[in-house]
Amino acid sequence: MKSCTILYTSDIHGYLFPTNYANDSVRAMGLLSCSHFFEKDGNTLALDGGDTIQGSPFLDFLRSNKENRFPITQVMNELGYDYITLGNHDFNYGYEGMKEFLGALSAQCVCANVIDHSGKLPIVPYVVRVLENGLRIGIVGIVTDFVPVWEPPQNLEKFTITDSFEAAEQACNELKGKTDILICLYHGGYEYDMSTGKKLSETKEDIACKLAAELDFDIVFTGHQHKHTEGTYIRGTYTVQPGAYASEICKVTITADDEHALHLDTKWLKPDGSIKRAIPSLPNLFNMEHDIQRKLDEPLGTLPEPIRFSGRLDTALHGNAFATLINQVQMETGNADISATCLYTVSRDLPENLTARDVLIAYEFPNTLKVLEITGSILRTALEQCASYFDCDADGKVVINPEFLQNERQHFNYDYFYGITYEFDITRPVGCRVTSLEFKGRPIADDQLFRLALNSYRATGGGGFTCYIGCPLVLDSQLEIPLLLREYFRNHAVLPSIPSSTFTVRGCR
Helix, strand or coil, X not given: CEEEEEEEECCCCCCCCCCCCCXXXXXXXXXXXXXXXXXXXXXXXXXXXXXXXXXXXXXHHHCCCCCCCCCHHHHHHHHCCCEECCCHHHHCCHXXXXXXXXXXXXXXXXXCCEEECCCCCXXXXXXXXXXXXXXXXXXXXXXCCCHHHHCCHHHHCCEEECCHHHHHHHHHHHCCCCXXXXXXEEECCCCECCCCCCECCCXXXXXXXXXHHHCCCCEEECCCCCCCEEXXXXXXXXXXXXXXXXXXXXXXXXXXXXXXXXXXXXXXXXXXCCCCCCCCCHHHHHHHHHHHHHXXXXXXXXXXXXXXXXXXXXXXXXXXXXXXHHHHHHHXXXXXXXXXXXXXXXXXXXXXXXXXXXXXXXXXXCCEEEEEEEEHHHHHHHHHHHHCCEEECCCXXXXXXXXXXXXXXXXXXXXXXXXXXXXXXXXXXXXXXXXXXXXCCEECCCCCEEEEEEEHHHHCCHHHCXXXXXXXXXXXXXXXXXXXXXXXXXXCCECCCCCCCCEEEECCC
């Protein structure tokens, strides 16, 4: 019998320290807080599932430092990561950003469905690692092939992202008979609810269940969904997903018996917020962290009054002043007629006296601003998609559609529109709920044209808004919305009163 151990993380998003930056309190998260779990020998591998270099305010503030934008590579090198795959957000900084990231990383990048046309990046489709005890471990890397849906073309100029399943299948076939254990590192999630079996998506964004069910992997390590998922078997393939932000490490011990059967034991290693391991780069990192915490608390602007988050359902029903503010900034910057922003970006309280920290935490995504030309018909279709967020229970009370509760990310797919007035009737069937739609006091015609300001994810049809695909692009600002907000607050030290919401949801108690 021979055994090996896999230490697996995914979706770290640049969180090194045990804080989420909402304040300076200690949280049970961050790669440095997990550092003492990385006890390795010749039969242990440390793997990561991608989305490594984007996300945390720590990284956001370091982006102007061209010499050390990605200090997470120092920590990963010192912890002994062996192999990583790429996540969709790892493409956010284009080819040069990817070159800087992978060039500083000791771990080998495996990603079978990423073609680097320059041939200069250290990306391979798969590896076979022979451990000290002789076990042959095959590792195939795959990233969701929705990357081109989300990334602007200039970030992918030297890349081609191929079909995830086809690339995984080809790698599987090439490794047949050459390994004792075959692992897939997949930056993508599950297309079915792992407890109920209900299908969650009709797209190819997440295909972990298909990979596990149809290909000859022994283990499919997943990510992307930021959802702790206990290990389970799908047609003989073991699959598992850890939580995001280094909030836990998945430790899988694999034993191959004399009959070549594999026995797996999974333990979850969870940090307590302390940093228990001496790391040479820590003093410098602590200095950077101190500077960033100070900058985050610098005054930014003053709101007319604090903005309270009253829960997802109430906020979706009645609107939110911060959503209106985001839409105003987007409309002004993009010279648009209408603007849309999502529920997920307004899910926190905001104090009267704003700091940079408040804005960064409130709008945590690096989405850029785009403006599309749309018709009244497309606008109505998008609003119907938003209206599907609601449902009525048996007592006639409005609730959130259970389909939006399957995954935390789904709340990102409810949008607030500004510049129009509209009404939903939730008692009507999905797809027929928009009962009133006006622009400047007049009903909107199907062929009427508008300039719609929205984030880059939504503009590409992300979140089920396929109606936007093919709409003419009027403006591609390349300006990140959080930066636009901070600049707006700097230019308006005291904000005027914020208008109330311009929509109504009717039909349920």
